Amino acid sequence: ARASVGGNIPVAWEALRDEAAGCTRCPLYRDATQTVFGEGPVDAALMFVGEQPGDQEDLAGKPFVGPAGQMFNRALAEAGIDRASVYVTNAVKHFKFEQRGKRRIHSKPGAGEIEACRWWIDQERMLVKPRVTVALGATAARSLFGKTMAIGRERGRALALPGDGGEAWITVHPSYLLRLPDEAEKEEEFARFVEDLRRVGERVA
């Protein structure tokens, strides 16, 4: 991550990241390769929150570098948002998977894992203090709002985070787009995702 200007913010962030590397707050650390902490400028105006690292993120130690990350990068670029200017993190910071032969298949994090990991994202939010936080999908929304949020109903508009958490938007997770079998629908949903990102970008322009 690029260091932010002045003060001890980057030092605090690095200390937090280093502490998270040894996290044992839930059992997921046992099978994962490493903690995948957030990444990006500590003074970013925009924070994106995903679900959890996938197979490639677990190996690389960086968020959104695999197929979902490529989809995310493409959408950000189309929305005119520079990925290097935003802070990107996940609700859950260890990869949860089921081993099937040589393959590691993603499993959805449960409420307990989201709760246990909320401590880290709360710390990240306190340090970065983004003007706008974007939940990518249901797990991120649950982590940020502390309850189940209906994406279809809540997407596309500014919402208030509980406490003095600032402004948040909810949109779909890029993996959702990867899973759509129909090409036309995929294109349509990708355009909707880009439109959500464009509106978010306007909030911090």
Ligand code: URA
């Ligand atoms: N999916 C996520 O939610 N986060 C990542 O970092 C990668 C894939």
